[in-house]
Amino acid sequence: MSSSPVSTSLPAQPYGRPPLxxxxxxxxxxxxxxxxxxxxxxxxxxxxxxxxxxxxxxxxxxxxxxxxxxxxxxxxxxxxxxxxxxxxxxxxxxxxxxxxxxxxxxxxxxxxxxxxxxxxxxxxxxxxxxxxxxxxxxxxxxxxxxxxxxxxxxxxxxxxxxxxxxxxxxxVPTGPADTGAAADPGKVRAELGAVERPLLIAVGSLVPHRGYSVLLDAAQEWRGLDPMPLLVIAGEGPLRAELSRRIEAEGLPVRLLGRRRDAAQLLAAADLAVLPSRWEARALLAQEALRAGVPLVATTVGGVPELVGEGAVLVPPGEAGALASAVTGLLADPDRRAALAAAGRAQAATWxxxxxxxxxxxxxxxxxxxxxxx
Structure with a gap:
């Protein structure tokens, strides 16, 4: 994602001193x-x-x-x-x-x-x-x-x-989604096949500590919802083949999108963002979701609780049942999603x-x- 220019309010190098x-x-x-x-x-x-x-x-x-x-x-x-x-x-x-x-x-x-x-x-x-x-x-x-x-x-x-x-x-750097240049959410959802169904998104490399195996376990429980949510994962990595096999063998409502440059636009079109990681410091997805007002379900690991405050639903890492329940609960409660989106924006304003x-x-x-x- 591109970065916007940073303010030049501070002076350059002091007079007579060579540039650092x-x-x-x-x-x-x-x-x-x-x-x-x-x-x-x-x-x-x-x-x-x-x-x-x-x-x-x-x-x-x-x-x-x-x-x-x-x-x-x-x-x-x-x-x-x-x-x-x-x-x-x-x-x-x-x-x-x-x-x-x-x-x-x-x-x-x-x-x-x-x-x-x-x-x-x-x-x-x-x-x-x-x-x-x-x-x-x-x-x-x-x-x-x-x-x-x-x-x-x-x-x-x-x-x-x-x-x-x-x-x-x-x-988190300011990107196109924050400057009004985002793609139309309806068009994005149509391209992903989520016009009349909830759209969930996870973003990050396909590596073990991201917790995607637990996320797929949770997705098994979403198959019983009507309409059935679609989960898209933007990212690439060594676990792609393993995750692809599971998605196909178990008939999971999940799409692996690979590495995407338009992750901010995908996020803006989503109903929920999901961060199932086993460990994070200051997760980029969490920052972008809260700033965009997209409700977030994340795990209580590393620096995540400190980062999101009351602006996200937090669940224990590695517990697919808790993750699935948090997601299904939010999908069934639009008022809570709206409140969480507002709380997320308020938390982001403190960063x-x-x-x-x-x-x-x-x-x-x-x-x-x-x-x-x-």
Missing amino acids: RTVQVLGGGAGAGSSAHVRSLATGLAARGVRVTVCAPVHAEGEYDFTGAGAQFAPDAVSVLRAACAGADLVHAHGVRAGMRAALAMRGRRVPLVVSWHGDGPTAAGALGRLSRALERHVARAAAVVLGASSDQVDLARLRGARDARLAPVA PSEDDTVAQVLSVYDELMERTRR
Whole structure:
């Protein structure tokens, strides 16, 4: 989704001081939320006179147009990242894996490293879990400041040894659905085959922690409703074949849409949004649903309760019955849906704007630059 320009209310670099040179590092596994955040951040920083280089996979540049935001783009090859960091005053990595790559590229240089923990997922068990925890410890201790997207991320960073961990909620970028450029909801519903039936939507990569297997379990119970709801899932990932087999074998009213650039328009046309995740930090779907006034059913995991407040129906993770009951209850109660939509918009109004997010990040940069000048 495209990002709107960020306000330039703050002044550029102080008189006589050279422009701050930053490198924003995105790893290959970066999700839509962190990629959109870097695009928004690059826009705001560049507007304030900061020189921004974004090191990211080539496909991310094609989708998020970092150069169009005023940044210089560099592929995330090791040698390119090392060269970019060599010319930077400050490096900001987004995600633990990106933080590790940045720390290695900066080895031997006295340049501040900021790491945003957007949420890399729950720690696995066994040897893989031990490796993940070791990675988190190394990155937490290498960073001058860790910025957590939710309170649980801040707590985790401190547990892993971060010297300085702060809450830094990430604003969801403004997209076409917020500027009046959205497609006609009736047309969208017709294209999806949901003209005279409820439309439910889930958005996110098809990976285990998204909880889509539980969502399909819940969809079995919706088959008895009249009219039968249609669930569409926008996203791509390694579980596509497994989910497709289940949908076909069990005759579930579910469509896998693959990766979509029009997720905001799909969401605006839906009756309900569903977030069945086993773990989330500051879920992009939750932010977009509440801001658009689309009733949301989500799980009580990670930073979700803190994010949505009273603006969503929350159910325990992994419980298909509770998820199905929450959805069917809302579909049968239009007044409650309307009240929930209003509560969601009110909750969204309390979140920081893109301008607020950029200003907070820039204040951290300025603080770190002052430390280095002492």
